[in-house]
Structure formats: C-alpha cells, structure tokens
Amino acid sequence: MAVAYSLDGVLIATGSSDHSLKIWDALSGTLLHSLNDLGSDVKRVVFSLDGSHLAACSDVSVTVWDPREGARIATLPGHNSAIGCMAFSPDGDRIVTGSEDSSARVWSATSGEVLAELHEHTSSVRSAAFSPDGSEVATASQDGTVVTCDSWTGERRFMLGNDVDTAVEAIAYSPKNDPIASGAADGRVRVWNAKSGTFFAEFQGHEGEVKNIIFTPNGLDLLSHADDGTVRCWSILDALRLAL
Template structure:
C-alpha cells in the first residue's frame, strides 16, 4: 500500500524502491534484501515493524454519503453528493471503471444484492436505481413513487425485493426484477426515514426514522401492519 503508486507505474519498483524501505524486522527485509544488493541502500530511519497505513479512495468530487461492501468483501460501492456511484477494489483501493451516472441529484443510499451482481441506490432526486455491479450499466428505468428524497435502501435476503425509506415518511417495497412497486406505501412514521432492513427470512422489515421509535412491518400480509416498538403491542396489532 505504501508503494502502490510507483509499483503501478513500473513493476520493477517492487525491488528498486519498495524493498529497501521494508521494516528491518520484516520477513521481506531479512530474506529478500540480500537478493537485490544493487538497489537503494537506506542507512537510517527505517521502521522496525509495519505500521497501519490507511488507504484513501479518491475519485468523488463531493462528499461521500453512503458506502457498502459486496457480500464477498472484494468490492466497495460508494454514493456521493457529486451525483455518482463508484465501485472500488477493496484490496487495492483502485476505482473499478467509470463512475455510475444516472441520478440527477445527490446519491444518499447504496447496497449490494445478496449475490453481489446488482447495486441499488437511492437519491435526493426521489428515485431508486438498479445497476449491474460488473458492467456499471443502469438496469431499466428508475423506480419512482417516493415524493421526497430516498434515504435508505436494502435488498431482501433472496434478492427478489427492495425496501426503501424516504423523507416522505413512508416505506416502500419493490420488485427487484421489474422495478414495480409492491402494494401501497407503508405509513405510520411521523418523521423521515433513517434506515431500513429485512429480517433474515425476508418476512419482516424494520425501519428506523429520525427522532422516533423504530417499527416492525410484516411483509406477508397485504395490509403491512405498522407495529411500533419498544412500546407494548396492542393485541390487535400482534402478528398471527
């Protein structure tokens, strides 16, 4: 990581400049430096052991508002106030291809599908978009229905549905293949949506608005009963 820039420009810099600066107690320094004696010689100031090196992922031109790892941990997706989405190699920190463009305002939420093949994003432009995580291509038209900016998005565990939370104080469910809205919006929150998530079996959704209690929704019923908690549940609102 410390020498990623020169190594990317010229592979021999692994030996010419990186190897001489390895920490003195590292295996590379002890075993490898003697093999390349005609390179740089560092006389003082070397570290004894490796230090943590934070790697800054650079490419966005405005604030980054949302990030997520792919399920296998190999990639990172980010959404920004520059209206774009970027994919990154989680090992090297390198940008993977061109930024994903389509939103007309800030990108405020991003998530990978469970199989890592798709990305869902939510935006200040009140829409949700689906993307091919390999090619960066937009998958169909934007998902429209929210009347205020989309603050949170998540895939169901089987990847067939998407849940979104918005500043219009509603939660919506979508078909992840067709982009069609599934039923009426889920109403009950009195403040804008802060976070949404599916249960592991995909039968329930939890949502957390700002400045309010979180809520549990049952996706198996067309009425989508709103159940706030931690208050005690009235009998009429308990699940069958």
C-alpha cells in the same frame, strides 16, 4: 468521514472530505490503496457481503472498486441530486441507490448499467435495502412511506406506512426475508410482513430520530439506534405472538 469494515474482517475502507477513498489492512493498519480525486466528499462507503466489491458515494454518483487491487470497476452516474443511501445485493452483483431527487435505482455493480428505476416517493430517499434473497428492494423516504419493489423489474409490491406523517430514516429486512422493519424521525420502529404488506407491530421508546436498525442473525430481535444516544433491543418473537 465514512468508514466500512469488510465482513471477513480483513479490510477497512474510509472516505474523506478531501475527495479520497483509502483502503487499509485491518490487522496491521497498513494503508493498501489511496484512491484520490473522486470529485467531491466521500460520504458513504460499503463493502459487498463477499468483500469483492467496494462502493463509494460522492454527491450524485457512486464508484465501484476492487478493494484488493484498488482498481475501479464501474461508475454509476444518473441521479439529479445527492445520493443519501446505497446497498449491495446479497450476491454483490447489484447496487441500489436512493437520492434526494426522490428516486432509487438498481445498477449492475460491474457494468454500471441501470437495471431498474424506482419513482415511488415524493421526497428524498433516506434508506434502501435488498431482501436476503435479492428478489426485492425496499426504500424508505422523507415522505413517510416505505415501498417494496421487484428488484429486477422495479414493479411495486407494497407501499407501507403511508399513514405516518414523519420521515422514515432507516429500513432493514429480517435475515429470513420476513418481516421488514423501519425506523422513523418521531422515534417509532414499525414492523410489517414483507410478503403480504401487513402491519403487525410498533415499538416506541426512543426520544429522537431512529438512524439505524438491524435484525439479529436469527431474525428474532431487532436493534435500533437513535440520535437520543440510545440503542434499544426489541423482541420480534413477542410481536409475532401478539399479532396472532
């Protein structure tokens, strides 16, 4: 099952192995919309930041919905293998998807048009994110690399971590656009300068794959969650001081 909470706390979306997407009132628990027959298991759901769009991932395609009306807005087909990650742009107008076919794509969330195709990896794309200003996308892959590209043209800016022989499972931008952090299958968390591509910090402590990472709203700390059952908090400020 997949689950997502709208940022305003009003709606909850759930996706299920019965091929359905359900939207609930978060306060009362009332089922608002039951959207059936999405074609396959719904493995991921995500709201746009303003809550106006909801994306649901089913195998090789993504459907975009108006969560308040329960109406389909667009369908995003095109990947050749299962989609493993997706994220909205900050304004909610675009979506980036990453697939087991080793590619990533940036789409219009309203028309379903492909705006950019990214063929930067040699293996499955495990995580993808927009920069806070929406100008850049970052993708992390099983091939051990993180790549940043212009989100409109798809032009590569930097390849990060190509010296690491382990899958990269998670990626996140700081709310301030810089730095950018990744979490790997070997438990390491690494941080780069997103503007220059310069590596400046590595955190070790997890004994399992890092599955999720997120910066605190002020960008000074980084949280990582791993399948060793732990969540760790790392000081970005301390890392920046050491890098100077």
